[in-house]
Amino acid sequence: MSNHRRFITAPLVAATAAAGLALTAACGTDNSSTPAPADTSASEKAQQEKKADSSPKSERADLTRFRLDDRSQAGITDIWVVWTVKNTSAKKSNYRIDWxxxxxxxxxxANSTEFVTDVQPGxxxxxxxxxTLHSAQGVKLNITSFDRTAAY
Incomplete structure (x- = not known):
């Protein structure tokens, strides 16, 4: 009886793998990236907000800050990525940030994905x-994908 189970499992695994490859090929990949938003002073932020209020907003504009924070000390490397998201939509939202x-x-x-969930409108x-970075010197951050979806 156990040999029969193994025989059924092998074709199932092969069919699942083939379906995954077909889906990946059909969807394609987008290898483009955009620079992470730069930290700006309070007056620059106010000017940017005025401009943003007068033009239509894209969901990408919800990512207001994305940068590295080097907290290394006493010879121990400790580099973090920090971000700020502001929900400009009218619905509770989830965000996925690939960088x-x-x-x-x-x-x-380095690369990773950050998830931000249940952000209320405004x-x-x-x-x-x-x-896993060993240094923040000379490193540039790029956002490779940014997605906002409605949270329920």
């Missing part, structure tokens, strides 16, 4: 995650 860190030679040295939230 990469690129060194001065253009080599990707609400601003901040977050942070540790990275």
């Amino acid at each position: 990469e860190a690129v060194d001065s030679h253009g080599t990707r040295v 609400q601003t939230t901040t977050g942070e995650s540790p990275t």
